[in-house]
Amino acid sequence: MIRVQQEDFDIGAEIARLRAGRTDIGAIVSFTGSVRDQSGEVTDMTLEHYPGMTEAELQRIEAEAQARWPLQASLIVHRFGALMPGDNIVLVVTASEHRDAAFDAAKFLMDYLKTGAPFWKRETGPGGARWVEASAHDEASAARWTKTEARC
Amino acid sequence: MIRVQQEDFDIGAEIARLRAGRTDIGAIVSFTGSVRDQSGEVTDMTLEHYPGMTEAELQRIEAEAQARWPLQASLIVHRFGALMPGDNIVLVVTASEHRDAAFDAAKFLMDYLKTGAPFWKRETGPGGARWVEASAHDEASAARWTKTEARC
Amino acid sequence: MRLLYFAWVKEKVGVAAEEIDPPAGVATIAELIDWLKARGPEFENAFARSEVIRAAIDKRHVRHDASIAAAREIAFFPPVTGG
């Protein structure tokens, strides 16, 4: 399941909803990304996105993870709008019988989301506002999943 | 921080406590392991452990993770005693500025915990009770961290 | 067709969206970028480093050699920075 929203999310409640009434899940991995103040360099942040394409991309990425790993459930929640240091940005949750699938799928979802989901961060600090630059490391992290060897 | 306890834990509350008041954390990974019914093969489970050594091992494993990755916080909570399918067994949480460290450290903690922490699972099912056999896969998962190449 | 701009591409061109009707010779994203750059200094500036500009046709990522023939909505934006 995917959601794109302005409001905050509750990690514990999201995980509880995902596993409610189930006794077949052995492993749940959650990833939460949040705004870092970067030693005072960031006072606030605005996340712009491309409504419609964002949802389509997140659904595509989630379907890809479901096809690659035996997931029992998965969730992506991504926020947009005005955020402060410490605020949540993104939540990814994966559930599987075994931990490797849950870990790998969560990592994959984050790597792909970082390079594919149409979000743009604009940070404000003491020196003014600036659009965050994309990271070459993120491109490399996403590329590692396209190798035949599946991981790393 | 590590805790060994009979009572359940609250994933959301544990994560909230770990990050409370902090604006420098960028990535939080949680792993939750729970009892699987394995299609009715498991009706309940008892987790025995070695009090004293369990705490020492978990502390050693956590210190090793802190030495290997730039973690801002970490937590291991492991339960013992009588458990039912769907019940939580273990929680690992790692926080870092960047997601790779948080993911890798959480995976490392689970791999090492699985082969080093003195817990033994006894499952009861329709055919009676049996001690769970250790998995060769878990040994291999732990061994991958001892290679010089760090991962995989 | 409808054009959308996001993030600093939007700031530089000065609009979020517009309707355009490029001539028949403009067949790919790359050719569309060249055509846009000729429309004025704000486009020239926004697309100056065209290799860093990402494009989507009807809400799917495409490369610069993609055909725009069937496109209803084309978006231009910087490399994404979510997550």
Add this chain to the structure above:
Amino acid sequence: MRLLYFAWVKEKVGVAAEEIDPPAGVATIAELIDWLKARGPEFENAFARSEVIRAAIDKRHVRHDASIAAAREIAFFPPVTGG
């Protein structure tokens, strides 16, 4: 010294803990296992596949060639299955 047994090792030997005083020639974990096996069929049975038995001295994992000279507490148990 104090011996502790866990999981199916404990079930097979029939006690959780005991005080022992092995002879001076028993210097390693492996030699202690051999000495224990000679104490009776329940020990013979518990330690039959001694290669799968894990040991800890004073709450630290050790190999079977570890010296027990300074040990106050020695534990025997199957491979761990937590997590």
